[in-house]
Amino acid sequence: MSFTKVNQDPSGFVKKGRTEIQLEVDQIGKRHFLLKFLCEKKRGGFGMLMETIHSLGLHIHDATITTFNGKFLNILKIES
Numbered sequence: 001m002s003f004t005k006v007n008q009d010p011s012g013f014v015k016k017g018r019t020e021i022q023l024e025v026d027q028i029g030k031r032h033f034l035l036k037f038l039c040e041k042k043r044g045g046f047g048m049l050m051e052t053i054h055s056l057g058l059h060i061h062d063a064t065i066t067t068f069n070g071k072f073l074n075i076l077k078i079e080s
Contacts, residue, residue, distance in 0.1 A: 033079075035076040036075050038072070038073050038074075040071055040072075053076070053078065058078045062077040
């Protein structure tokens, strides 16, 4: 597994080269979270997100995925 250093500006966007990622996490219960993840559509990106969530020992209970303007919006209900 490799990691790339990213910079985050005050708007909440993470910039890595030309890719912008917006991430929001809200706690909705003692062990439940809502993860909102907006990023550019890239081949393999969703799979990498799922692998990362699984490697952290988290479980996805519900997922809504929407595409628009070449971007993905993933809204995931996660249990820790």
